[in-house]
Amino acid sequence: MKKISSCVLAVLMLVAAVIPVSATGVVPYDSYIFDYWEDIVLTPAPYVPGRSVTGVSVGAGAFSGPQGMTVGYDGRVYIADTGNDRIVIINAEMTETVGIIEEFYSDGIADTFRSPYGVAVCRENLLYVADSLNNRVVVLDGDTAVKIISDPQSEMLDEGFVFTPLKIAVDYAGRVYVIARGMFQGIMVFSEQGEFTGFFGTISVQITPWEIFWRMISTRAQRERQVLFIPTEFTGVDVDPDGFIYASNIDPAGEQAARRLNPSGEDVIRKGENENLGGDMGFILSAFNIYSGPSRIVDIVYRDKGIYSMVDTLRGRIFTYDREGNLLYIFGGLGNQAGTFRQPVAIEAFGSQIAVLDALRNEIMIFDETEYGRLINEAVGLRFDGDEAMAVEKWRQVLVLNENLEIANVGIGKAYLTAGDNLNAMRYLKLGQDRTFYSIAYKRYRNEVLKENLPAILTVLMIVAAAIPVTLKIVKRRKRRREGGEGA
Amino acid sequence: MSKYFTKEKMHYYRRIFTNPLDSFYEIRYREHGSIPVALICVLMFGLVFTMNRIFANFIVNDIDPRTVNGLTEIGAVFMMFLLFCIGNWSVTCLMDGEGRLKDIVTVTGYSLTPLIAVYIPATLLSHAVAAGEEIFYYFALAFGIGWTAVLVLMGIMTVHNYNLLKTLITLVFTFFAMFVFIFLAMLIFDLINQVIIFIRSIYTELIFRY
Numbered sequence: 001m002k003k004i005s006s007c008v009l010a011v012l013m014l015v016a017a018v019i020p021v022s023a024t025g026v027v028p029y030d031s032y033i034f035d036y037w038e039d040i041v042l043t044p045a046p047y048v049p050g051r052s053v054t055g056v057s058v059g060a061g062a063f064s065g066p067q068g069m070t071v072g073y074d075g076r077v078y079i080a081d082t083g084n085d086r087i088v089i090i091n092a093e094m095t096e097t098v099g100i101i102e103e104f105y106s107d108g109i110a111d112t113f114r115s116p117y118g119v120a121v122c123r124e125n126l127l128y129v130a131d132s133l134n135n136r137v138v139v140l141d142g143d144t145a146v147k148i149i150s151d152p153q154s155e156m157l158d159e160g161f162v163f164t165p166l167k168i169a170v171d172y173a174g175r176v177y178v179i180a181r182g183m184f185q186g187i188m189v190f191s192e193q194g195e196f197t198g199f200f201g202t203i204s205v206q207i208t209p210w211e212i213f214w215r216m217i218s219t220r221a222q223r224e225r226q227v228l229f230i231p232t233e234f235t236g237v238d239v240d241p242d243g244f245i246y247a248s249n250i251d252p253a254g255e256q257a258a259r260r261l262n263p264s265g266e267d268v269i270r271k272g273e274n275e276n277l278g279g280d281m282g283f284i285l286s287a288f289n290i291y292s293g294p295s296r297i298v299d300i301v302y303r304d305k306g307i308y309s310m311v312d313t314l315r316g317r318i319f320t321y322d323r324e325g326n327l328l329y330i331f332g333g334l335g336n337q338a339g340t341f342r343q344p345v346a347i348e349a350f351g352s353q354i355a356v357l358d359a360l361r362n363e364i365m366i367f368d369e370t371e372y373g374r375l376i377n378e379a380v381g382l383r384f385d386g387d388e389a390m391a392v393e394k395w396r397q398v399l400v401l402n403e404n405l406e407i408a409n410v411g412i413g414k415a416y417l418t419a420g421d422n423l424n425a426m427r428y429l430k431l432g433q434d435r436t437f438y439s440i441a442y443k444r445y446r447n448e449v450l451k452e453n454l455p456a457i458l459t460v461l462m463i464v465a466a467a468i469p470v471t472l473k474i475v476k477r478r479k480r481r482r483e484g485g486e487g488a
Numbered sequence: 489m490s491k492y493f494t495k496e497k498m499h500y501y502r503r504i505f506t507n508p509l510d511s512f513y514e515i516r517y518r519e520h521g522s523i524p525v526a527l528i529c530v531l532m533f534g535l536v537f538t539m540n541r542i543f544a545n546f547i548v549n550d551i552d553p554r555t556v557n558g559l560t561e562i563g564a565v566f567m568m569f570l571l572f573c574i575g576n577w578s579v580t581c582l583m584d585g586e587g588r589l590k591d592i593v594t595v596t597g598y599s600l601t602p603l604i605a606v607y608i609p610a611t612l613l614s615h616a617v618a619a620g621e622e623i624f625y626y627f628a629l630a631f632g633i634g635w636t637a638v639l640v641l642m643g644i645m646t647v648h649n650y651n652l653l654k655t656l657i658t659l660v661f662t663f664f665a666m667f668v669f670i671f672l673a674m675l676i677f678d679l680i681n682q683v684i685i686f687i688r689s690i691y692t693e694l695i696f697r698y
Contacts, residue, residue, distance in 0.1 A: 430546060435547055438547065438619075443618045
């Protein structure tokens with residue numbers, strides 16, 4: 001027995017020595033995706049941890065519970081260093097501090113922040129700061145306040161409402177979108193002049209018949225102790241170049257955590273094959289497992305070519321979708337290793353990199369795209385631009401790295417469909433589990449076959465149609481003859 | 489062995505398509521039924537059912553073919569079949585049914601034939617439909633299911649010498665009985681599991697102490 005086990009051990013050691021350590025094995029998290037059946041399929045890492053940026057490494061002194069981060073139009077990175085009551089501005093390479101705003105001047109009087117929570121930059125390079133505990137939004141030009149938004153007045157707001165802005169975004173027209181604490185009616189919109197104009201993107205509450213039934217049979221005392229049916233909260237907000245607002249929210253059902261709001265506040269986001277934009281699917285619900293429950297999406301970033309990413313603070317994962325709502329890749333995780341998070345709160349993207357701000361580690365983790373991630377991003381980008389033929393090349397390269405990626409197969413299949421090669425289109429669309437487009441390809445293929453073989457098919461049908469009565473007559477005659485023979 | 493597959497018995501098997509009531513009557517009162525033939529029917533149904541789950545076109549088939557295990561599927565079909573037969577037998581025993589378990593098994597097994605006959609062409613047909621045309625496939629399946637249901641109804645009615653209303657009532661009770669069986673089976677499995685865990689924990693406890 002001992003001999004055998006030592007033999008096995010020797011073989012194992014030999015194998016271990018021969019197999020080279022794969023580069024993806026170094027990544028401290030799993031990268032995966034959900035397939036048509038909502039099963040987890042592991043993928044190569046689309047992004048790998050690069051370096052981390054701390055307050056010390058850029059020479060600004062350690063951060064303290066930073067909550068917000070934004071990238072300006074000039075590439076500079078603005079960080080709301082909430083615990084230190086300051087805004088830190090870092091250069092585009094994220095190597096050194098360009099400026100620190102600890103106090104500013106409004107009407108010539110020095111003023112300070114109290115827990116600045118979110119930051120945003122507009123095209124004119126004005127800095128918008130959600131100064132949460134001072135209950136105001138400060139608009140800064142350098143270190144002078146050009147405008148202060150505070151104490152919004154409206155009939156829509158409750159008596160005694162305290163305005164505590166948390167997250168903030170500014171669109172091309174200077175409208176300010178603010179997510180305020182305890183504000184369930186939606187995102188608060190302020191005009192360029194700083195006047196409160198209304199709520200935006202209100203999420204309606206959906207009560208299931210089952211919940212109505214329970215409320216009907218429960219007593220008043222029970223009802224008072226039940227969970228209130230309040231709309232879900234918005235958690236993060238971003239603006240795309242077309243002026244659409246991308247907003248993330250907490251969805252207890254785990255179905256839709258991202259919204260794309262048009263200027264009138266309607267959700268126009270597109271959902272993919274699985275009809276899910278909620279992050280993790282098939283999560284377990286358990287009181288004992290820290291990994292239970294739907295993803296808690298805390299921030300969203302519009303990247304480029306319709307691609308957007310959002311970060312989950314519950315399991316530390318980053319989910320990326322394309323404009324059609326297809327899940328592209330998932331990576332990231334909680335932990336203490338380099339490249340993992342303890343409490344991710346904000347996500348930003350610039351170029352090929354994704355940066356995530358961690359409020360407990362007080363650092364920004366920067367992820368660099370791998371070849372796999374780059375190919376997917378490029379292919380999606382080319383499709384976004386309408387260049388299907390170029391996209392196919394990219395998708396083919398993606399398939400070499402990950403044969404099981406459904407969107408790659410669908411991408412190739414659709415290109416074949418456009419090119420008129422229906423048989424190949426069917427093959428790839430089937431691999432990609434796209435029933436709608438497979439059917440289109442199949443119908444075309446069927447018509448093609450029918451059209452080509454119509455003379456042959458019609459001839460066969462004619463012969464059969466002619467043969468049936470003749471055969472029947474012959475059979476009948478034979479039967480009669482046999483009966484006649486028996487009778488005789 | 490050959491007495492189960494005599495020409496006469498096969499004749500009455502074929503006759504369930506043309507004269508079902510008559511044929512079921514012969515099976516019950518003149519011993520013209522064959523249990524092995526019925527069981528082969530169930531096995532065949534298990535096979536075509538598995539084939540359908542694996543090979544039906546993905547337009548109409550949402551199942552991941554990699555997750556289908558033929559033996560499990562056939563086993564499940566047999567389980568359901570036996571559950572139905574025993575459930576029906578235990579109910580009809582109390583409700584003046586004249587049929588024996590043997591007759592119920594035979595009649596139910598024979599009645600699956602239209603389903604077997606329909607599943608294979610339906611699976612083939614599924615490859616000729618596109619999204620929006622699934623109705624042809626589902627219609628074919630519904631045709632087979634309907635025919636089988638009518639045959640089962642007639643068979644149960646004949647072997648127990650019931651009228652239609654009483655047959656329907658016993659069928660409802662049969663489904664209740666099936667649920668009771670499943671419940672009891674789960675209960676027993678759980679209890680046995682508890683006992684095993686108990687004995688195992690005593691064993692580990694003893695090992696750690698001595």
